[in-house]
Amino acid sequence: MEEKASNIAISVKNVSMHFNMCSEKLNSLKEYFIKFIKRQLFFSRFIALENINLNIKKGEVFGIVGLNGSGKSTLLKVICGVLKPTIGKVKISGRISPLIELGAGFNMDLTARENIFLNGAVLGYSKKFMNEKFNEIVEFSELREFLDVPMKNYSSGMVARVAFAVATIVKPDILIVDEILSVGDFKFQEKCNKRIKELMQGDTTVIIVSHHMEEIKKVCNSVLWLDHGHLKMIGETEKVCNAYKNFS
Amino acid sequence: MKKYIENFIKYFPLLFLLTSKDFKLKYRRSVLGVFWSTLNPLLIMIVVTSVFSVILKFSLEKIRMPFAVFYITGSLIFNFFSEASSSSMTAITANASLIQKVYVPKYIFILEKCAFSLINLMFSTIAVLVVVFYYVLKGQVVLHATIFLIFIPIFFTFLFSIGVGLILSTLTVFFRDIVHLWGVILTMWVYLTPIVYPIEVLKFSSLDWVIKLNPIYYFVTDLRKVMILGEIITLKSLIIESFSCFIVLILGILLFKKAQDKFILHI
Ligand SMILES: Nc1ncnc2c1ncn2[C@@H]1O[C@H](COP(=O)(O)OP(=O)(O)OP(=O)(O)O)[C@@H](O)[C@H]1O
Ligand SMILES: [Mg+2]
Numbered sequence: 001m002e003e004k005a006s007n008i009a010i011s012v013k014n015v016s017m018h019f020n021m022c023s024e025k026l027n028s029l030k031e032y033f034i035k036f037i038k039r040q041l042f043f044s045r046f047i048a049l050e051n052i053n054l055n056i057k058k059g060e061v062f063g064i065v066g067l068n069g070s071g072k073s074t075l076l077k078v079i080c081g082v083l084k085p086t087i088g089k090v091k092i093s094g095r096i097s098p099l100i101e102l103g104a105g106f107n108m109d110l111t112a113r114e115n116i117f118l119n120g121a122v123l124g125y126s127k128k129f130m131n132e133k134f135n136e137i138v139e140f141s142e143l144r145e146f147l148d149v150p151m152k153n154y155s156s157g158m159v160a161r162v163a164f165a166v167a168t169i170v171k172p173d174i175l176i177v178d179e180i181l182s183v184g185d186f187k188f189q190e191k192c193n194k195r196i197k198e199l200m201q202g203d204t205t206v207i208i209v210s211h212h213m214e215e216i217k218k219v220c221n222s223v224l225w226l227d228h229g230h231l232k233m234i235g236e237t238e239k240v241c242n243a244y245k246n247f248s
Numbered sequence: 249m250k251k252y253i254e255n256f257i258k259y260f261p262l263l264f265l266l267t268s269k270d271f272k273l274k275y276r277r278s279v280l281g282v283f284w285s286t287l288n289p290l291l292i293m294i295v296v297t298s299v300f301s302v303i304l305k306f307s308l309e310k311i312r313m314p315f316a317v318f319y320i321t322g323s324l325i326f327n328f329f330s331e332a333s334s335s336s337m338t339a340i341t342a343n344a345s346l347i348q349k350v351y352v353p354k355y356i357f358i359l360e361k362c363a364f365s366l367i368n369l370m371f372s373t374i375a376v377l378v379v380v381f382y383y384v385l386k387g388q389v390v391l392h393a394t395i396f397l398i399f400i401p402i403f404f405t406f407l408f409s410i411g412v413g414l415i416l417s418t419l420t421v422f423f424r425d426i427v428h429l430w431g432v433i434l435t436m437w438v439y440l441t442p443i444v445y446p447i448e449v450l451k452f453s454s455l456d457w458v459i460k461l462n463p464i465y466y467f468v469t470d471l472r473k474v475m476i477l478g479e480i481i482t483l484k485s486l487i488i489e490s491f492s493c494f495i496v497l498i499l500g501i502l503l504f505k506k507a508q509d510k511f512i513l514h515i
């Protein structure tokens with residue numbers, strides 16, 4: 001059944017992701033030549049995702065579950081454009097804000113102030129925009145007195161606070177959350193959850209990966225179950241979650 | 249094409265911030281940092297000059313300028329190329345953690361390294377000007393209006409470095425040991441560029457035409473022409489320079505574009 005294209009925020013078509021896995025890490029020219037001459041160049045192909053098809057509607061809260069190594073993070077990376085799929089196509093409508101790994105792009109030698117601007121630029125925000133939002137970010141992370149300290153002197157929870165604050169300053173069209181809320185103290189986790197809920201209330205499309213079934217059940221409209229890179233089941237939250245629970 | 253330009257504009261602040269990050273990290277801990285980076289070429293120049301002006305005694309009048317000026321102008325260009333290409337080549341691997349997590353146009357990292365080298369070149373230019381003015385006062389160099397044309401050879405070197413940087417950074421992702429190889433190549437390259445000797449020395453040697461295949465030879469020669477000798481750049485060398493930059497840039501862009509989606513699997 002064809003759905004109206006304008007309703008779809010993310011469409012993933014026939015996506016497969018293969019990784020070349022060398023038995024040993026082969027990244028020097030010398031080794032490469034030696035192996036090449038000895039005809040020992042073996043690449044084994046690892047299939048991380050195979051023929052995934054899915055459409056996510058605008059405003060939907062979509063969960064992904066699966067065992068470790070089943071390809072959840074890989075699928076998210078394909079969706080947000082970090083990885084290019086070996087086969088297939090991904091179509092996105094709107095601005096994505098990835099919360100895949102907090103603090104990507106922080107340089108620990110720089111101060112938090114400098115990192116906030118750097119991280120904003122990594123996400124493609126203009127300097128003017130960052131100037132406007134700077135105070136809001138600092139308020140949210142509650143680390144005003146540490147602003148001019150190099151981030152290598154921060155605790156990992158403090159780094160996560162700053163990163164989360166930067167990543168959620170704008171209301172994105174699509175928010176991608178990959179089990180990031182495990183760091184940070186309980187108070188900050190609550191704050192983050194509240195922020196995510198706010199974002200979910202509007203017409204923001206959200207994709208959540210989590211191993212907490214309770215959380216998935218609470219927030220998701222529909223769920224995808226990945227198993228060894230295959231789409232095992234997709235559909236109503238309750239149904240998929242129960243099947244996944246009984247299986248594992 | 250429009251898509252690429254829009255994307256570039258969107259990520260321009262990133263380019264700017266990465267460059268200023270490099271700048272801050274390099275100069276933060278020493279107030280004298282900027283001062284050192286101008287003093288350093290001066291010190292090397294003094295050593296090189298005192299040795300080579302003795303060795304090259306008989307061909308010194310060929311260069312038509314004091315040896316110190318000859319050397320420091322040549323090394324300005326080559327040091328820039330050497331720094332820009334070496335730092336670009338590790339730009340992708342050094343930013344692995346970022347590339348694995350967020351989408352950013354990857355060529356930004358190469359542009360950033362070349363831009364940062366360009367800033368360092370500006371500081372080194374101060375040292376060059378100090379030397380030039382010293383000899384102007386001594387009456388051995390005459391200032392010409394063509395000195396304002398120095399941006400032309402510098403710009404060509406910049407483009408050339410970006411092209412080489414794109415090629416090298418791509419190769420480095422797949423073969424890490426290229427980094428060592430490049431160090432060796434740069435050492436050979438600097439000897440094949442008339443920086444401490446005038447090309448006339450090699451007039452009857454077969455090396456003469458090898459050097460004329462070296463694009464940096466033209467950048468260096470033209471810099472000296474406009475900066476010191478008051479000559480303008482000939483059409484012939486303009487064509488050679490644009491052509492070599494064009495070739496290297498196109499090669500770099502094609503290679504980089506073809507390989508960039510695979511970077512993430514290898515870093
Ligand atoms: N760059 C890579 N090169 C080779 N193999 C990779 C690469 N990235 C991921 N893989 C493989 O792909 C598979 C899926 O990994 P992925 O990170 O998507 O799992 P996941 O479902 O997110 O697991 P988890 O629940 O532990 O987060 C793993 O077996 C992993 O080894
Ligand atoms: Mg994962």
